[in-house]
Amino acid sequence: MTLPPLNISFSGGRTSGYMTKKLMDKYRGQREFIVVFANTGMEHEKTLDFVHNCDRHFGFNTVWVEAVVHHGQRKSSGHKVVTYETASRNGEPFEDYIKKYGIPNVAFPSCTRELKLNAMNSYVQSRGYDIREIPTAIGIRADEKRRVRKDASDYNIVYPLVDEFPTDKQDVLDWWEDQEFDLGIEEFEGNCKGCFKKSIRKQFMQIAKDPSVFDWHRRMEQRYRTVGLQYGERVFFRGNKDTNALFAEYAALGGSIPRNVVDPYENGGCSESCEFLPTDDTPAPRAWTIWDLFGVAV
Ligand code: SF4
Numbered sequence: 001m002t003l004p005p006l007n008i009s010f011s012g013g014r015t016s017g018y019m020t021k022k023l024m025d026k027y028r029g030q031r032e033f034i035v036v037f038a039n040t041g042m043e044h045e046k047t048l049d050f051v052h053n054c055d056r057h058f059g060f061n062t063v064w065v066e067a068v069v070h071h072g073q074r075k076s077s078g079h080k081v082v083t084y085e086t087a088s089r090n091g092e093p094f095e096d097y098i099k100k101y102g103i104p105n106v107a108f109p110s111c112t113r114e115l116k117l118n119a120m121n122s123y124v125q126s127r128g129y130d131i132r133e134i135p136t137a138i139g140i141r142a143d144e145k146r147r148v149r150k151d152a153s154d155y156n157i158v159y160p161l162v163d164e165f166p167t168d169k170q171d172v173l174d175w176w177e178d179q180e181f182d183l184g185i186e187e188f189e190g191n192c193k194g195c196f197k198k199s200i201r202k203q204f205m206q207i208a209k210d211p212s213v214f215d216w217h218r219r220m221e222q223r224y225r226t227v228g229l230q231y232g233e234r235v236f237f238r239g240n241k242d243t244n245a246l247f248a249e250y251a252a253l254g255g256s257i258p259r260n261v262v263d264p265y266e267n268g269g270c271s272e273s274c275e276f277l278p279t280d281d282t283p284a285p286r287a288w289t290i291w292d293l294f295g296v297a298v
Pocket of ligand 1: 104112115191194
C-alpha cells in the first residue's frame with residue numbers, strides 16, 4: 001500500500017527533533033515519512049551527533065543532504081546524499097555556495113534558500129514528489145507564532161507544533177530532559193556556527209567560548225568579499241561588520257559581555273531553527289520573490 005508522504009524539515013535542533021518524534025508517533029503506518037537534514041558544513045559537531053542519535057534512538061531514518069551548487073548556470077542548488085560519517089565538517093558546501101553567491105548577511109540571506117531549501121527540494125524531487133504538492137512540516141512552536149507564514153498553505157507548509165500539538169519552548173526542554181540524550185550545546189551555538197542571523201550578544205558569547213569558530217568567516221571574507229550582487233564589499237555581520245570589526249568590538253568590552261548590549265537586529269535572530277522558508281519575521285531588506293522560494297537564484 002502506498003502511504004501519503006509527509007516531508008519533515010529536520011534542522012538538527014531540539015524543537016524539530018521533538019516535532020519529528022511526535023509526528024512519527026502519531027502517524028506511523030499512515031504516512032511515508034521523508035525526514036531531511038541539510039548539512040551546510042558549518043553545523044556544530046554536537047548537532048551532527050544529535051541528528052545521528054535521533055536516528056539511532058528513535059528511528060527517524062533521516063536523509064542527510066548537502067547542497068550541490070551549479071556554477072556558471074542560472075540554476076538553483078541540487079543535492080547529494082551524505083551520511084553522518086561522510087558529512088562535511090569544515091564548511092565545504094557553504095564555501096562552494098559563497099563562491100557563486102557571495103557572503104550571506106542580513107541584506108543577502110540566500111544561504112538558507114540554496115543550502116537548505118533547494119537541497120531539500122532537490123532530494124524530495126529525486127524521490128518523485130513535487131515539494132509544493134506534499135506537506136512539509138516545519139518546527140516552529142506555538143510561542144513563536146509570529147514566525148508562521150500567512151501564506152504557508154500556498155506552499156503546503158504545516159506547523160504541527162502550532163496547530164496540531166501546541167507546544168512552547170519549555171515543553172520541548174522538559175521533554176528532552178527525560179530522554180537518554182540531548183543536543184548538548186547552548187542556544188547561541190545552534191545552527192551554523194557564527195550564523196550572521198544571531199544577535200551581536202550571541203556572537204560575543206561564541207567568541208568568549210571558542211573564537212576559532214570565526215577563523216572560517218575571516219577566511220571567507222578574505223577570499224570572497226567582492227563576490228556577488230553588492231553595494232560595496234560583502235561581510236557577514238550585522239551593522240556591516242566584518243569578523244575583525246566584530247572581534248575589535250568584543251575586545252573593547254574587556255572580556256565582559258553586558259546583558260544589555262545593544263543589538264538593533266535582535267528580532268531576526270536565528271535562535272534555534274534555520275527555517276527552510278523565510279518566516280514572516282525574517283528581515284527582508286529587499287523584496288522576497290517567488291524566485292527566492294522555489295526558483296532560479298540570482
Ligand atoms: S543557520 Fe544561518 S548561516 Fe546557516 S544556512 Fe541558516 S541562515 Fe545561513
